[in-house]
Amino acid sequence: MIKIKPLGVNGAFTKYYHNNYVFELGDRNLLVDAGTTLRYSLPEAEYKESDITDIIITHLHSDHVGGLEEFAQRCKWIHNHKPNLWLRGSMKEEFEEVVGKGLFTDGLTLNDYFNVYTCGIGYLNSFKIGNYTVELIQTDNLHAQGMKSFGIKVHDEELHNNVIFTSDIAKHENAQFRNLINPETVALFHDVSIIPNAVHSYLEDVVEFYKDDIDLNKMYGMHYQDDADLDHLKQIYGINFVEKGKVIEFN
């Protein structure tokens, strides 16, 4: 069973919490992104740092990675806990530049904080977290020009279903997500801006683009603006919207 807990659902400039998630995958808890609000959002969702067994950072904007340094420090120095970090190889150098300033003192390296697994994008580079297969889906330049980024597809090997998660994206029509939808897909979590936006997909365009490929009730909008009127938007567009703390289970 894939169980997804949204730690927050809003964008970079939110008054609330950033669009970060815990995917509960059997006895593993995969943290997907660690924004600067993580120090509040994680305990509010009733997780301790030591509950997180695995981490994926989809790109290096502060609402996705800005809380990782503190998280790593707390894991090491308070909990003596070393989670697995699934790091896209081609992003490693930039990743270390972003988080290393604070972590790499006194000769410490990434390996002192995490079990680092370097991975690649695409189906052929899929890896297993417990009984779940994870594929990274490249979205370089499709969220922000000149920026490496990716979404993920998580496949439950026991129940034979999968969840697709775009993370941040603007040019979704140039990404692979639509091609990856198959009869086993139970959910598509998609970046949706409720106002036209240069670095995020616009809700109306997203619904129009995917509507013939997936049931709208399998779509979950995320990363939207604060104080959106979700009931109203649901009525108009027919898709779901993720909400902070509201667990979504696929069984």
Ligand SMILES: [Zn+2]
């Ligand atoms: Zn971003």
